[in-house]
Amino acid sequence: MKPRSVIVLENGASTVKAGTLDGSMEPRIIPNAVVRSKGDKMTYFGHEVERCQDYSSLHYRLPFEKGYLVDWDAQKAVWDGIFSDVFGINTSESSLLITEPCFNLPNIQDVYDQFVFEEYEFQSYYRCTPAGLIPYGTLFSQPDLPRAEAMLVVDSGFSFTHIVPILNGKVVWNAVKRVDVGGKLLTNQLKELVSFRQWNMMDETYIMNHVKETCCYVSTQFGKDLDLCRQDPKGNPIVQEYILPDFSTNRQGRIRHSDDIIAEKDQILVMNNERFAVPEILFRPDDIGLHQSGLAATIAASVALLPDDFQGMFWANIGLIGGTTKFPGFHERLMQELRPLAPVECEVVIYRCDNPITEAYRSALAFASQDQFAEFSLTRAEYLESGSNACRRKFKDWRSSDEVSKDESNLKAKSKGKQREEGGRIDTGTKTRKTSASTRRR
Incomplete structure (x- = not known):
C-alpha cells in the first residue's frame, strides 16, 4: 500500500x-x-x-x-x-x-x-546523514552545467563540524573528518567569558545564544582586531552594546543603536573582543585546549585522503551547511585559510546557500519527491x-561494504566452526561409549 x-x-x-x-x-x-x-x-x-x-x-x-x-x-x-x-x-x-x-x-x-x-x-x-542528502539539493547547482560529481560538504551544526566528501552521490567515509566544535560549545564559551567579565549569565543559555547569533562574527584579521580592542576598550569600532531582554514587559534583547533611549532599569552587555574571539575557536580549537586542527587544516586533511585524480574537483566544490556557518565573515575567512593549503593548480570555490540551517531539509524534500525514494x-x-x-x-552506513562483507564472512565462519565443534564432541562421545561397551564384553 x-x-x-x-x-x-x-x-x-x-x-x-x-x-x-x-x-x-x-x-x-x-x-x-x-x-x-x-x-x-x-x-x-x-x-x-x-x-x-x-x-x-x-x-x-x-x-x-x-x-x-x-x-x-x-x-x-x-x-x-x-x-x-x-x-x-x-x-x-x-x-x-x-x-x-x-x-x-x-x-x-x-x-x-x-x-x-x-x-x-x-x-x-x-x-x-544530513550531508548525504545534499547531492539532491541545489547547493552546488549552476545554470547550464551538469551536477557536480565530487563535492565536499562542511556541516557545522550544534555539536560538531563534519567535513563530508561525496563522490557520485555516495559518502566517502574513510575521508570524513570531524572537528569537536559546534554551536553549543561556542555558546558555552561565550557564557563563561561574559560571566567572568560582566554579568553572571551561566544559566541564561537562551539569551546568550541570541547574543551569539546577533553580535558575533568571524574576523579575517584576528591579530589586528585584537590590538584594536586592546588599545581602546570602549571607543573602538568593534565594540557593541546589547540591551538584555526584560521579560516582565515582554521586551526582547537587541543591539543598542545610537538613537535608542536607555531607561534606568535597562541592563547593558558590552561585547568587545568576544564578538570575534568566540567564533575563532572554529579555526583555532587549541585556543581552548582542544588538541585538534582547525577547520581549514581539517578540510585539507580530508581532501588528501581522496583519490588524486579527483582532489581538484573537491577543492572546486566546497559547500557550507549548518547554522554555525551563518556567522558574518565565515566564508571569507575560510577561503583566506584554504587558498594557501590547496595546490597551486587547483581552484578553490566555496558555495553558500540562502539559509544553511534548512538546506539539508530542502535536499531531503527533493529526494523524497523522487520515484527512487520508495526503492531506497x-x-x-x-x-x-x-x-x-x-x-x-x-541503508548506506558509515561502515564500508568491505567491512560489512568481512563481518558476514566471519559470522558464517564462526557458525560453521561451532557446528563442527559440536559434531566433533558428539562423535567423540559415541566412540567413548563404544569403547567402554567393548571393554565390558571382554
Whole structure:
C-alpha cells in the first residue's frame, strides 16, 4: 500500500526541521528539547516552547548529548508533538525520512528502527546523514552545467563540524573528518567569558545564544582586531552594546543603536573582543585546549585522503551547511585559510546557500519527491521479517561494504566452526561409549 504522506524530519541536536512532502518548502523549525521555565513554572515540549513568555533561566533537557541521541523519552515527547499536534498525521499510513548523526552507533540505530516501526508503525522509512542528502539539493547547482560529481560538504551544526566528501552521490567515509566544535560549545564559551567579565549569565543559555547569533562574527584579521580592542576598550569600532531582554514587559534583547533611549532599569552587555574571539575557536580549537586542527587544516586533511585524480574537483566544490556557518565573515575567512593549503593548480570555490540551517531539509524534500525514494526506503514488512539487519543492508552506513562483507564472512565462519565443534564432541562421545561397551564384553 502506498503511503498517503511522507514526513521529513531533519532531526538536529538543537532543532528539528520538519515538514511534509505535500506541504510548504519552508519547514517548521522546532526546538529539539524539553524546556522547563523557572519564570512560569511550566514545562514545554518541542513545538510548545513558542508559547513560553519568560525565557529567563530556562532549563533544557536535550535528547542529544555530545552529538548522539541518548534520551529517548525526551525525543519521543518532541516527536509525539510533531506528529500529532503540528501535522496531525496518522503515522501508520505514512512514510518517514529522518536524518541521523555521522558515525552513529549501531545500538542507537537499532533504537531508531524500533521507534519508527514498533512505536509509531510507519509504513516505510529512510535514514541517512544530513550531508548525504545534499547531492539532491541545489547547493552546488549552476545554470547550464551538469551536477557536480565530487563535492565536499562542511556541516557545522550544534555539536560538531563534519567535513563530508561525496563522490557520485555516495559518502566517502574513510575521508570524513570531524572537528569537536559546534554551536553549543561556542555558546558555552561565550557564557563563561561574559560571566567572568560582566554579568553572571551561566544559566541564561537562551539569551546568550541570541547574543551569539546577533553580535558575533568571524574576523579575517584576528591579530589586528585584537590590538584594536586592546588599545581602546570602549571607543573602538568593534565594540557593541546589547540591551538584555526584560521579560516582565515582554521586551526582547537587541543591539543598542545610537538613537535608542536607555531607561534606568535597562541592563547593558558590552561585547568587545568576544564578538570575534568566540567564533575563532572554529579555526583555532587549541585556543581552548582542544588538541585538534582547525577547520581549514581539517578540510585539507580530508581532501588528501581522496583519490588524486579527483582532489581538484573537491577543492572546486566546497559547500557550507549548518547554522554555525551563518556567522558574518565565515566564508571569507575560510577561503583566506584554504587558498594557501590547496595546490597551486587547483581552484578553490566555496558555495553558500540562502539559509544553511534548512538546506539539508530542502535536499531531503527533493529526494523524497523522487520515484527512487520508495526503492531506497525500508518497509515495515521487511523490518518485521529481519529486524534491524534489514536496515543495515538497506541503508548506506558509515561502515564500508568491505567491512560489512568481512563481518558476514566471519559470522558464517564462526557458525560453521561451532557446528563442527559440536559434531566433533558428539562423535567423540559415541566412540567413548563404544569403547567402554567393548571393554565390558571382554
